[in-house]
Structures are given as C-alpha cells and as structure tokens.
Amino acid sequence: MYPPAFEYWSPKSLDEALSKLQELGHDGRVLAGGQSLIPMMKLRLAAPANLVDINNLTDLAYVRADNGHLAIGALARHADVVDNDHVKTISPTMASAAPWVADPLVRNRGTVAGSIAHCDPEGDWNSVMLAVGASVVATSTSGQRVIPIGDFVVDFFTNSLAEGEMVTEIQIPRPTGSAGGAYLKLERKIGDYATAAVATFLDLATDGTVSNAGIALTAVASKNLKVTEAEQMLIGQTPSPELFAEAAAVAAAACDPESDVRGPAEYKRAVINAYTKRGLAKALAQAQGGAS
Amino acid sequence: MKVTVTINGTAQSADIESRKLLVDFIRTELGMTGTHIGCDTTSCGACTVLLDGTPIKSCTMFAVSADGHEVQTVEGLKNGELHPLQVSFKENHGLQCGFCTPGMMLVGKALLEKNTSPTDDEVRWAISGNLCRCTGYTNIVKSIQAAGAAIEGN
Amino acid sequence: MTTTHDPITTFEVGGVGHSVLRKEDDRFVQGAGNYVDDIVLKGMLHMAILRSPVAHARILGIDASEAEAMEGVVAVVTGAMLEGYNLAWMPTLSGDTQAVLATDKVRYQGQEVAAVIATDPYIAKDALAGIFVDYEELEAITTPQQSLATETLIRDEKEGQTDNVAYTWEAGDAAITDAAFAAAHRVVSLESHYPRSHPSPLETCGCVSDVNPITGQVTIYLTSQAPHAHRTLFALVAGLPEEKIRIISPDIGGGFGNKVPIYPGYVVATAASLVLGKPVKWVESRSENIISTGFGRDYHMTGSLALDEDNRITGMRAAILSDQGAFFADAQPSKFKAGLFHICTGSYDFGAAHVTAKGAFTNKAPGGVAYRCSFRVTEASYLIERLADKAAHEIGMDPTEFRELNFIKKEQFPYHSPTGFVYDSGDYHGAMTLAKEMIDYDGWREKQRNQDPDGKLIGIGIASFTEVVGAGPSKDYDIVGLKMFDSAELRIHPTGKAILKLGVKSQGQGHETTFAQIVAEELGIPANDIKVIEGDTDNTPYGLGTYASRSTPVGGAATSMVARKLREKARKLAAHLLEASEDDLEWEVGKFSVKGSPESFVTIQDIAFAAYTNHPEGMEAGLEGVHYYDPPNMTYPFGTYIVVVEIDQDDGTWEVVDMVAVDDCGVRINPMIVEGQITGGLTEGFAKANMQWISFDDNGNCIGSNFMDYLVPTAWETPKFKLGETVTPSPHHPIGAKGVGESATVGSPAAYVNAVVDALWSRGVTNIDMPVLPHRVWGALNGVDAKP
Structure with a gap:
C-alpha cells in the first residue's frame, strides 16, 4: 500500500x-x-x-470538436467524455463506452489518453479507438507525429511511443454519414476490467449501406483486437441480422481468449459473438435514427 | 518537497516525500483521521475526498500533485451545524460501522450539487466506486436522497 | 404477523420497539470515529510483515542483513528470534497450534515469515525487499481430496501426525437414519462445494501494541470482536500477567467474524514492543487481510433426503469434507468440530439424521471463522435449502408447497431436532405465507409459465431457513475452555443517568443504542441518558464478545437481568421513600407507585438520587450491579426469502428482479437497526451467490487476493430488497429477542441459487455451485464444463 x-x-x-x-x-x-x-x-x-x-498542463484538459475530428487532450479525464455533447455527436461508440470505464471516482481522475497509452488489453478505450479509427498525437521536443491507433497499440502494455515522447491528443474522425456505435462490456462488477467487450461502429451512406465499420475486442487477446475481416464483410453491404451474425462469427473466431477464473475460452468467444451481434444492431438502430 | 494544500478552507503546508500518498498526508501529516483506507487497489473509496470539489480516491494520488489545490474531507462537512448529509445519514440509518461513511457522504455531496433529487439508480451509480460491507447500500441511497430533499427544501 | 410487540415505553424513553436514532452516529458522520489505524502514540514504530510467496516450502535460511542496515529500520524479527521467547507458535481457537512466524516450513502463500519494525510505514515496506529467504519448494496441496490422497504431510512438525486429517466428527444417529433411507420411497441427493470466502470488513485487521518498559503494563489497541477472550489468550500465549494486559478495541470498521481470531501480526507487534520498549503499530493491507486472515466456509458437502410416498421427508444424511488450510483454526465452540452444522435438518420435521464431518489440512490460509454466521450454520442452511428445492423439483411439486408440507408446525415447539437441538419457537408457515403474498408468488409463477423460451429466463428461488444463535449454554458451549456466557454491568448515577458496560463488542451493529434501549425498557431511564461502554478490558465485565449473533441473545439478556436486579433494589428504596411496604408497590415503566393510590409514586430518577443521598439504614448505598448471563438455550431465528431472477442466455448473467425477505428474529429491539442488519446480510448473501470467492491455482497461489479480484458488490449490482417481518418471541430470552445480525447471510445464498437453478431446471440443470458466475450458468445451459 x-x-x-x-x-x-x-x-x-x-x-x-x-x-x-x-x-x-x-x-x-x-x-x-x-x-x-x-x-x-x-x-x-x-x-x-x-x-x-502533467497535471499542471491544464491547457491539455480539453474535449473539443475540431474541423475533421473530435480532439481529446492529454489531460481530459474519463469523466469529461461521459455525457459530453461533442462525444455523443461525433463518436457514439465512445459515448457508449464512457460510463463503463472503471468507476465514477476513478473516472474523475484517470485520463483517456493515459489509459490509451497504458495499452492494457483489458482496458476499454483502445477497443473503442480501434473501432472508430482514432489517431494518437505524440509530441516530443523534436516535434509531433500522428500515429494511427493500430500502429500505436503494439502489444500487452506496450505502445509505440519513442523515448521522450508523450501523448498530447487523441483524434477521432467525424463519421461521413449517419453513424452509430456501441460498447458492450461484460464485467463482473462496477470498476472491474472487462471479461470480454466489443466496440462496434457503423457509418451509413445515404443509400443505407455501410460506408465504414469498426469492430474491436477487449480482453480476448494479448492486445485490444481490431477485427478487420469482419469490418470488411460489412462495408458496402446493406445491414441485416444475417450479415451481423456472419461478422460476429468472424469476430468470435478471430479472438484468442485465455481460460481463467472469468471463464473458459469458449465462453468468452460465445460472449464476443453475442455482443458483436448486439453491438452492431445497436449501432445500426442508432445510425438509422432509432433508439440507441 | 514542500507542498501547500488547502484543506477544508485552511492552507496547510508540509515538507514531504514525493511518494507520500494524499491519504497519508491527510491522515498522518495533518492528523485528520476521518479519511480512511480500506484497500490497496483503488477499489473501495474509503479514502474519498473532494479535490477542487470533485470526488477522487486520495489513496491514488500523490500529495505533491495536490499542491495548490483545494481538498475537502469529512471534517469539513460540518459548517456550524451538521451538513444535511450528516443529518440524513443519521436519520436514515445510512451507516453501521462508519468506515465507508465519510466517502459516501462526500460522493453524495458532489452528486447533490448537480442534482438534488436523484433517483435510486442515479445514487447507486454515483456511489458505485465506494464499497460498504455493512448496510447493503439501501439506507445509504435513502440518506443521500433525503439530504437532497432537505437541501431542496431550504 | 404472528404476534406484534407494541412498545410499552414512550418514544422519548426509547425502550424496546422504538427506532431510536443511533447514539454512535454523531462521531461517525463527522469523521471522528476512532479506529485502530487512527491511534498515534508517542515514539510509535511501524511494522510490516514479509510473507511467503509460495504455498509449501521448507525454509533453509533467512538473511535480513540488508534490511537491518536500511536507514529507519529498527529491527527485523524472525521466527528463530521468537523461538527464544517461546513465541514462535501460538494456540488456535480450535485447540491446534499455529506458527507466528514460520520457522521450519511455510504452509500457505501469504504466511508470515519475518517482520520489519521501522520508524515509518513506507520504510518498513521498503525494507521487506531487503530480506532474503531461501525456500525449498514442496508439493502444494490445494484441495482436501488431494490432501487425503497424498503422502506429503503438511503438519510434519506435529507429534504423532501421520496424515493430513485435522479432525473427524459426527452427530445424529446412523442406525435410525439408515433405516429411514432403507424405507424411503425416494432419495434426493446433492453434492456441493460451499466455496472459500472472506469476510473482508472494510477496515482490515491491525493493532497498536504498547508495552511500558518501566511498569510492564501492556496496552493493545486491537481490531477485536472479543477483547476479553483475547486478553486471556495473550496472557496464556505470552506468559504475561493478565492484570497487566489491557485490550482496547476501539471503533471497529466491520468484523463479520474476521476479527475473532488472534493473528500472528498482533503477537509479533506485541513482542516487538516488549523488546524495543516502544509502541508498535501494525495494520494489514487489504491483500494481507484476504490472503492470511480468517476465511469462511470451504465445505465440500454431500447431502441426501429420504422421502416417503407422500413427499414427506423422513431422514437426512450429510457428509462434510472441510478444507481447513494449514492449521485447524476454526473459531467455534470446542465441543463441535464442524461448528453447528448439525442444524442442517433446518425447518423440517423428521426424526432421522446423521452428519459426518472430516477436516483436511491443505496449503491454504487457516481460518474457518464464522463469517457472519453462527459457526457453520450458513453451510447447513444452504445444504438443506438446496436439497429441499431439489426434492420439490424432482417430485414436480411447487417448492413452497413442499416446504409447507414438511415444516415443523407452530404447535410443535419447543421442537427436539434429530441432531440434538431444542428449537425454542417458530412459525414457519406464517413467514412463508407472508413472503408469498408480498412478492406475488403466484403472479411470478404465471409469468414464468408464459415466458419467451428464447428470451431472458425467469427463475424463482425460495429459502426457509432456521438458524441457531446465541452461544451459548455453558454446559455445551466454550471456546478454548472459556464458557460462552456474557455480562453486563449497570451503574445508575445519582441524577438518574446510567452507564452500562458490556462484555460484547459492537463492530457497527449499534450496541450503544440497542443496549441502552434494553435498559430503558426495563427501568424507564431514557435510552439517551444511558452511556454504553464496550471494548476496554480494564473497564468492562468479562465476556466472550460479539460474533455468531450472540450479543442480543446473551449480552442483551445480561443487560435485562442486571436492570431487573437494580429494579428490585429500587423497589426497596421506593418502599423506603414512600413509607410503604414493598408488596404494596406497583412498577410501571419508570416508577413505583402505591397500589390503589397512583398519585403516590417515585420515579426511577428519584430512587437513584435516594440511593446515594437517602438510603435506608442497613442497606448498601448506590444503585449498581453486574450480571453474568448463562443462557438456558440457544435462540432460533428463522424466515423465508423469495428471490426472482432473470437470466441472459447469451452471457449467463443473472439479475435479481424481485426479492422479499421475511425475517422473524423474535422481538425487535430497534426495528431500524434490525432492518439495517437484514439488508446488509442479504447483500453479503448475494455477494457469495453471485461473485465473491477465493480460489487457488494448482500451485496454491491465491486468486482473488485484493479488491480487484476478490469481488464484493457495489451499490450498482446489489439487488433491491423488500422486507417483511413476523414476530415469534423467544420464550426463554428475557425480552423475547433472538439475534438477527446474520440471518440474512445465512438464509439468502440458497434462495439466490435456487432461483437460478429453478430457471434452468427445464433445461436439465440441477445444480450450479456458488458463486453462480455467468460462465458457469452459460456452461450449464450449453453443456460445457465451465470450471472454475
């Protein structure tokens, strides 16, 4: 202690x-x-x-809607993205996840960027970021670079920051069409890490087909796992329960959970399957302007 | 390191090790023992204080990081007379052993400042970072709601 | 309600039946409680304990020189050093011995190996990294089944120990029970593991030991539920003169049985203070609390019911294999090696039962404390209530009807159970009827019949428990030889105010209020005029402490009795004051009056004043007394709980959507406090059914060793409860009270599990062990063995 x-x-x-x-x-x-x-x-x-x-760098405590994206400063706390209008408008997946990160008191102190940099495969934010195609702004005395989240998350507690670099901002692209998203998390109690969780994101074209899709998984691999194959199955298609079921099956097959006190691997796969289907359905309902 | 933290409205300075946790600073440097320690993993909330008005777990913050900030502890709730939360916890049997109570009241205070009539679920959600082993929470929820009603009534 | 108890006192007096606000709360709501960790003494040093990282190993050597050289380190204590004071081992509460600091072997992960005493707790913790222990690892024995099968001895130091058996025990009658089973129309069986759990009060255990080097006075501020017993044990363990030992148990941040035993840390801190001549503080971390201090449960149970063709229970068999950990340290009456498990015939009327129990040593922490329960009553209640539900389902009978058919009837009390208990009073049908009505049982069954088979599955679970609490009559009940009476000392001051001193010790139950109310009831002195003192062995009469729901049944009875003694003296004083004969006086709350002339009276306050200012010649001055109460019987609280759950078939999660708890704990002294005890207990029952357990891997590593992995529910997961009451007074308790602190923890786990199994019964699921984790439910639904 x-x-x-x-x-x-x-x-x-x-x-x-x-x-x-x-x-x-x-x-x-x-x-x-x-x-x-x-x-x-x-x-x-x-x-x-x-x-x-860096807690005195209060200039970095922002959540704002910039031109092309939602920008979250390095000192924005988890609580700052809960029930935040910019977040709700630009990233429904993030809005859905925000209340389920840690517990209310931890959310008041912990930062979104810090959690992303931590790269805990049981952490929630990196699945969200992978699903929505976020980028990480890394800054050092020699300048700034923007790292796609897929390149930032290297492995178990490992990110791609270089020595002397720190995360200064997270950028989440604005959807091009009507979008929806969800983060469905199985946790044992409030404050727990995920046993398994699925971040989903759907961006619909005006004809109702999927123009962009995101599916990423928490706690079922050595890092948060983006299921590109399942995303690709959805893009360009007209959404349907059958299509979602196929994508969910792919997501379940893609993950590599461990058997532990939270359950055997096949259980976690089954949860991934079910939550992917549910998450996509929620994302679709939201994108179509229905209930979220 | 020298730090100055405003605790319950009074600036308190001390020369401390950088690793000293805020909760230990409050309890041992300042001798204010109403803030408790119940776990090692930021799970229980017995150490809850308000940092610039926001509830946080003081076991998971270094005291040096609180330099220049305002901290409120349970000892600061009473202002001449008992705070409505202190009254309502008493009247609604919102505590048994008293160990979680300071944290629960401080979280309640922050909640009621935003919303004086929270629903049962809203209170439960707000206190879900704080553990109680005695009450089963029922009367804690009632106490916070009753305090809200009392504040609203004034 | 069976009987109502209307208060006889006014609200201002605040006797029995009034929800008097708690007197202790003013300090707690202002952060002015005084817990052990709040105590700071001049020159106080701090202790940290080095614990074994492995479950079973021989200690080949300990090198503490690096730690000793660190700035701020005052001393490093090892088992070898304690041996020099004959303190390396200490007795347990079950007659075994336990290592204080390991000398020969470590026998569980987390066992105490060495201790650092330093000027600052941060330094003490740092210095642990400077102690190097050479371990030779041995086979880790992690289950009792493995323990009984292996040749590896855990307790090889014990003279004559040739196996890993800690104890064997039985109750009931084997022959009569065999006959009942031979004649049975149907036998219903269940195998179940009631998993290891930990009380985990929010305040961990700790002490500040202060040995005065000049006077030899030993003052120990201790997280103790039983300060007097602990004083005696300290005297026996350390060979210290008992009159020089003072245990002060200040405010206690929850106990639930965790603070009944004496732990090695207390002994080491006290020994260190003795040697160093300075106060030493030791407060556990949460991880230390969970991995090393008294656990609860860990019973592997097999039970069967014999039924006749009319679906009446005719007999019960139960066999227990208990996982004791490395030392047999159950906190329980010495006569009963499996606690009061033999109450397992529960609320049902049948004449044949046989219980066998065997305890095995394993490489796990010792304990076996009565975790919010009266010595294994929880396990007993769970077994019979799971069996009753299983029987009903196998027969195809409604589980409430099966219970009603088999309940002991109201007119059968006092009821002699086949394992030797004499139930004092009960009305099981009354509690069941009220519970069914409150929850709309038939309505829920209707909803269940009409549910969508692909949607969430509804399950309805019932538990109709009977507890046995209030240990206990001294002919049967003692702990390490100390008989389980309890005591109260009452002093009434000249101005009519009073001070009540007790041998029990509150840990949040509100004794300062409840026990004042008992005096208020007996003497009419307002509860708010009575100060209650507990937890200081120099200033309270001897008692066995607070656990196993014994405070109200025993300490409460002692309080009534001492008050009645004083009332008899008050009568003599009143006769003197009124110049009347004692026989001509009438007592009504708070005053004596002359029969037939009610205007001629004296109040208890007048009498108190006279006791010091105007007592008759030949009478001792003062109005005070003490009473040691030896209960004639145990008390038997009971109730019926009904739970409705909904199960998500996709992920196996379940949610309590409705719950009613009808409790009958006899007369309720403070209804508000009683209800608080019940909602707390229902939550702990839910915790065990839903999430809270300690498991171990094959190497004996504890999984669930902190609050991230040892899951205790927050307000969010905790169900919302509806409470109901019936009142069937205890016929032998002075005010008819029975004890209530543990009923809900004892009774509710089976109700939750029964509800889940009820939902899944049609899918072929007959049992899921606690905790009923989502993956276990999913596994049961999908035919997958989803262990652990």
Whole structure:
C-alpha cells in the first residue's frame, strides 16, 4: 500500500514537460491521472525512477470538436467524455463506452489518453479507438507525429511511443454519414476490467449501406483486437441480422481468449459473438435514427 | 518537497516525500483521521475526498500533485451545524460501522450539487466506486436522497 | 404477523420497539470515529510483515542483513528470534497450534515469515525487499481430496501426525437414519462445494501494541470482536500477567467474524514492543487481510433426503469434507468440530439424521471463522435449502408447497431436532405465507409459465431457513475452555443517568443504542441518558464478545437481568421513600407507585438520587450491579426469502428482479437497526451467490487476493430488497429477542441459487455451485464444463 520512492517533476508548461522527458529518456515516465500507475506502484509492480506530473498542463484538459475530428487532450479525464455533447455527436461508440470505464471516482481522475497509452488489453478505450479509427498525437521536443491507433497499440502494455515522447491528443474522425456505435462490456462488477467487450461502429451512406465499420475486442487477446475481416464483410453491404451474425462469427473466431477464473475460452468467444451481434444492431438502430 | 494544500478552507503546508500518498498526508501529516483506507487497489473509496470539489480516491494520488489545490474531507462537512448529509445519514440509518461513511457522504455531496433529487439508480451509480460491507447500500441511497430533499427544501 | 410487540415505553424513553436514532452516529458522520489505524502514540514504530510467496516450502535460511542496515529500520524479527521467547507458535481457537512466524516450513502463500519494525510505514515496506529467504519448494496441496490422497504431510512438525486429517466428527444417529433411507420411497441427493470466502470488513485487521518498559503494563489497541477472550489468550500465549494486559478495541470498521481470531501480526507487534520498549503499530493491507486472515466456509458437502410416498421427508444424511488450510483454526465452540452444522435438518420435521464431518489440512490460509454466521450454520442452511428445492423439483411439486408440507408446525415447539437441538419457537408457515403474498408468488409463477423460451429466463428461488444463535449454554458451549456466557454491568448515577458496560463488542451493529434501549425498557431511564461502554478490558465485565449473533441473545439478556436486579433494589428504596411496604408497590415503566393510590409514586430518577443521598439504614448505598448471563438455550431465528431472477442466455448473467425477505428474529429491539442488519446480510448473501470467492491455482497461489479480484458488490449490482417481518418471541430470552445480525447471510445464498437453478431446471440443470458466475450458468445451459 506504500509506493516506492521516485523523483518528482512538475512542469508548468508542455515545453518544460517535453524537455524533462527528453532529458530523462527511458528513466522518465508521465504521471497523468495515475489511476493505473499508482496502484501498480503501491503493489510494487512498478517502480519508475522519475515521474513527470502533467497535471499542471491544464491547457491539455480539453474535449473539443475540431474541423475533421473530435480532439481529446492529454489531460481530459474519463469523466469529461461521459455525457459530453461533442462525444455523443461525433463518436457514439465512445459515448457508449464512457460510463463503463472503471468507476465514477476513478473516472474523475484517470485520463483517456493515459489509459490509451497504458495499452492494457483489458482496458476499454483502445477497443473503442480501434473501432472508430482514432489517431494518437505524440509530441516530443523534436516535434509531433500522428500515429494511427493500430500502429500505436503494439502489444500487452506496450505502445509505440519513442523515448521522450508523450501523448498530447487523441483524434477521432467525424463519421461521413449517419453513424452509430456501441460498447458492450461484460464485467463482473462496477470498476472491474472487462471479461470480454466489443466496440462496434457503423457509418451509413445515404443509400443505407455501410460506408465504414469498426469492430474491436477487449480482453480476448494479448492486445485490444481490431477485427478487420469482419469490418470488411460489412462495408458496402446493406445491414441485416444475417450479415451481423456472419461478422460476429468472424469476430468470435478471430479472438484468442485465455481460460481463467472469468471463464473458459469458449465462453468468452460465445460472449464476443453475442455482443458483436448486439453491438452492431445497436449501432445500426442508432445510425438509422432509432433508439440507441 | 514542500507542498501547500488547502484543506477544508485552511492552507496547510508540509515538507514531504514525493511518494507520500494524499491519504497519508491527510491522515498522518495533518492528523485528520476521518479519511480512511480500506484497500490497496483503488477499489473501495474509503479514502474519498473532494479535490477542487470533485470526488477522487486520495489513496491514488500523490500529495505533491495536490499542491495548490483545494481538498475537502469529512471534517469539513460540518459548517456550524451538521451538513444535511450528516443529518440524513443519521436519520436514515445510512451507516453501521462508519468506515465507508465519510466517502459516501462526500460522493453524495458532489452528486447533490448537480442534482438534488436523484433517483435510486442515479445514487447507486454515483456511489458505485465506494464499497460498504455493512448496510447493503439501501439506507445509504435513502440518506443521500433525503439530504437532497432537505437541501431542496431550504 | 404472528404476534406484534407494541412498545410499552414512550418514544422519548426509547425502550424496546422504538427506532431510536443511533447514539454512535454523531462521531461517525463527522469523521471522528476512532479506529485502530487512527491511534498515534508517542515514539510509535511501524511494522510490516514479509510473507511467503509460495504455498509449501521448507525454509533453509533467512538473511535480513540488508534490511537491518536500511536507514529507519529498527529491527527485523524472525521466527528463530521468537523461538527464544517461546513465541514462535501460538494456540488456535480450535485447540491446534499455529506458527507466528514460520520457522521450519511455510504452509500457505501469504504466511508470515519475518517482520520489519521501522520508524515509518513506507520504510518498513521498503525494507521487506531487503530480506532474503531461501525456500525449498514442496508439493502444494490445494484441495482436501488431494490432501487425503497424498503422502506429503503438511503438519510434519506435529507429534504423532501421520496424515493430513485435522479432525473427524459426527452427530445424529446412523442406525435410525439408515433405516429411514432403507424405507424411503425416494432419495434426493446433492453434492456441493460451499466455496472459500472472506469476510473482508472494510477496515482490515491491525493493532497498536504498547508495552511500558518501566511498569510492564501492556496496552493493545486491537481490531477485536472479543477483547476479553483475547486478553486471556495473550496472557496464556505470552506468559504475561493478565492484570497487566489491557485490550482496547476501539471503533471497529466491520468484523463479520474476521476479527475473532488472534493473528500472528498482533503477537509479533506485541513482542516487538516488549523488546524495543516502544509502541508498535501494525495494520494489514487489504491483500494481507484476504490472503492470511480468517476465511469462511470451504465445505465440500454431500447431502441426501429420504422421502416417503407422500413427499414427506423422513431422514437426512450429510457428509462434510472441510478444507481447513494449514492449521485447524476454526473459531467455534470446542465441543463441535464442524461448528453447528448439525442444524442442517433446518425447518423440517423428521426424526432421522446423521452428519459426518472430516477436516483436511491443505496449503491454504487457516481460518474457518464464522463469517457472519453462527459457526457453520450458513453451510447447513444452504445444504438443506438446496436439497429441499431439489426434492420439490424432482417430485414436480411447487417448492413452497413442499416446504409447507414438511415444516415443523407452530404447535410443535419447543421442537427436539434429530441432531440434538431444542428449537425454542417458530412459525414457519406464517413467514412463508407472508413472503408469498408480498412478492406475488403466484403472479411470478404465471409469468414464468408464459415466458419467451428464447428470451431472458425467469427463475424463482425460495429459502426457509432456521438458524441457531446465541452461544451459548455453558454446559455445551466454550471456546478454548472459556464458557460462552456474557455480562453486563449497570451503574445508575445519582441524577438518574446510567452507564452500562458490556462484555460484547459492537463492530457497527449499534450496541450503544440497542443496549441502552434494553435498559430503558426495563427501568424507564431514557435510552439517551444511558452511556454504553464496550471494548476496554480494564473497564468492562468479562465476556466472550460479539460474533455468531450472540450479543442480543446473551449480552442483551445480561443487560435485562442486571436492570431487573437494580429494579428490585429500587423497589426497596421506593418502599423506603414512600413509607410503604414493598408488596404494596406497583412498577410501571419508570416508577413505583402505591397500589390503589397512583398519585403516590417515585420515579426511577428519584430512587437513584435516594440511593446515594437517602438510603435506608442497613442497606448498601448506590444503585449498581453486574450480571453474568448463562443462557438456558440457544435462540432460533428463522424466515423465508423469495428471490426472482432473470437470466441472459447469451452471457449467463443473472439479475435479481424481485426479492422479499421475511425475517422473524423474535422481538425487535430497534426495528431500524434490525432492518439495517437484514439488508446488509442479504447483500453479503448475494455477494457469495453471485461473485465473491477465493480460489487457488494448482500451485496454491491465491486468486482473488485484493479488491480487484476478490469481488464484493457495489451499490450498482446489489439487488433491491423488500422486507417483511413476523414476530415469534423467544420464550426463554428475557425480552423475547433472538439475534438477527446474520440471518440474512445465512438464509439468502440458497434462495439466490435456487432461483437460478429453478430457471434452468427445464433445461436439465440441477445444480450450479456458488458463486453462480455467468460462465458457469452459460456452461450449464450449453453443456460445457465451465470450471472454475
């Protein structure tokens, strides 16, 4: 219950933070909400030598609708995207997931970007981001790059940030047509990680066919899993329960869950199958302007 | 490191290790023991305080990060007379062993500031980051709703 | 209601039957409770414990030199050092011995191996990484079945121990029961594991031990449900003079049985304080609490009912294999090795039962505490209520009708059960009738008949439990030799205010209010004028403490009795004051008056004043007394719970959509507090049925060792309850009360499980063990063996 000692840095500006991260290199770690990092430190599963606390960089605490996308700053808390009008308008998948991330108090402190950078395969946000085709803005003293989420999530607790880089923004593209989305999570109780979860996203063309689709899975592989094959099956098609069932079967086959106290692998596959179908149906209903 | 945190309206300074958790700062540096510790994994909410008015788990924040911020603990609820939440928890038997109670009341306070007449489910959702092992929650929900009604009535 | 109990006192007096607001709440709502971790003493040091990472290993060596050299570290304590004080081992509550710090072997993951004493808790924790233990790993025995089959001995240090059997025990009559089964028309059987669970009060266990090096006075602030018993045990374990030991159990943040045993940490902290001459604080982390302190349950049960052709139960067999962990440390009366499991004949009237029990050592934490239950009554109630439901389903009879057919009838009380209990009172049909009416049982059955077979499946579960609480009569009940009486001391001050001191100890049950109400009932002194003191062994009479729903049945009875003693003295004082004969006086709440002249009276307050200012010649001054109450029998609370669930066939999740709990705990002293106990208990019952358990992998690693993985429900998952009551007073308790703290935890698990199985019965599912996890439900529906 007591974390190990570390050097603490509290930069007052982004430039100062980036310089410090550059200077510390591998020994530096960003402290944002700390809702994953601090518990790991308390259990002595993590012992960073230096923490660069970005909580004073309040300029990064934004959720806004930019021209082409929804922009979420590095210091936006999970709670900031719950019941947020920009989020609801631009990313129904994200709006659906937001209330189910951690618990209400953790949401008040933990950040969306920090959770994405954490790359916990049981974490919710990366499935959402994979389904909606988000990008991560990584910034360092030498500039900025925009990393597609699929390239950002490398593996189990591993992202593609370089030394000295930090996530400064998450960008979620605006749907081109009428869109809907859902995040269906099986958790054992509030505050739990997912046993299995499915993020779905559908963008409909004016003729009612699917112009873009997203399906990504939580906690059933070594990282959050985008099911491209299932997405491709939907694109260009007229949605139907049969089509969704086929996509769901593909998603269930694509995942690679472990058997554990949360259930055997085949159970988790069955849940993925059922939730993919349900999630797509919800996304469709929403895209068609019906009940979400 | 020297930190200054405004606790219940009073600026408190101390020279502390950077790793000192906010909850330990409050409990051991300041000797305010109404904020409790019930787990190691950010699960129970016994340590809930209001950070600039928002409920957070003080076991999962370093005290140094609270430098320059305002923290409210259970000791700050009473303002001359008991806060309506303190009255309603008493009147509705919203507590048994009292260990979770400070956290529950502070979450309730933040909720009622947004909505004085939350439904049963809205209260349950709001307190779902706080565990109680005694009450079965029924009377905690009632207490928060009753406090809302009392605040509304005033 | 069977009987109503209308209050005889006014609300202002606040005797029995009034929902008096709790006197303890003012401090709690202001954050001014005083829990063990809140205590800070001058010069206090902090202790952290190094625990075994493996389940079973021989200790080849311990090197603590690196830790000892760290700045801020005052001492490192090992088992070898404790051996020098004869403190490396200590007795358990079941007559076994348990390691304080391991010397020869570690026997479970999380076992205490060494302790660091430092100036700061952060430093103490850091220093654990500077202790190196050389382990030679041994076969980890993780199930009782494996334990009985293997040749590896867990307790090889025990002289004469040639197997891993902790105990064997039986109750009832084998021959009569065999005859009943031989004659049976039908036999219904069930195999079930009631899994290991942990009470996990929100406050973990801890202590501040303060040994004064000059006077030798030992003061221990302790998370203790039984401070007096703990004082005696400390005297026996440490060889300390008992008059110099003072246990102070301050505010306790929930107990549920977890704070009944003495834990190694308490002993080490006290020994360290003794050696170092400074106070030492030790407070567990949650993980330490879950992996090492008293667990509950872990009973592998096989039960059968014999039925005749009229569907009446004629006999019961039950066989238990209990998983004891590495030491036999059940907190239970010494005569009963499987606690009061033999109450397993439950609410039903039949004459033949036979119970056998065997305990096996395993490489798991010891415990076997009565987790919100009266010594294994929970397991017993679960078995019979699952069996009753299974029998009804096999017969094709409505489970409420099957129960009503077999219930002990109201007029059969006192009822002699086939395993030796004498049930004091009951009206099982009354509770069932009310529960069915409150939940609209027939309406739910109708909905179930008409449900969409592809949609959510409705299940209706019933449990009609009988508990046995209030241990207990001293002829049968003792813990480590200490008879299970309890005590109350009452002093009435000259101004008519009073102080009541008890041997029991609240952990949130509201004793400061409830017990004041008993005095108010007996003497008419307003409850708010009575201060209740518990938990300080220097300042309260000896008692066995609070667990197993015994405070009201025993401590409450002691309170009534001491108040009645004082009332008799008050009568003499009143006679003196009124210049009347004692026989001519009438008592009504709060005053004595002269028969026939009601205007001629003295109040209890007048009498109290006279006791110190104007007592008659030849009478001792003062108005105070003490009573040690030895109950003539146990009390038998009961009730019927009905649960309706809906099951999602796709993911196996289930939700409680309606629930009624009808409880009969005899006379309710404070109805508000009683209902609070019931909703709390229903929630813990739900927790065990739905999510809360501790499991282990094949290497003995504990899975579920913190609140991320040991799942306790939040307000969101917790069902919404409707409560009903009937009142059947206990005939032998002075005010007819029975105890209620555990009824709902005891009774409700079977109701939840019965509901799920009821929903799935038509799909061929006859049992799912707790916790009824979604994947188990899904597995049962899809014919997949979904363990664990």
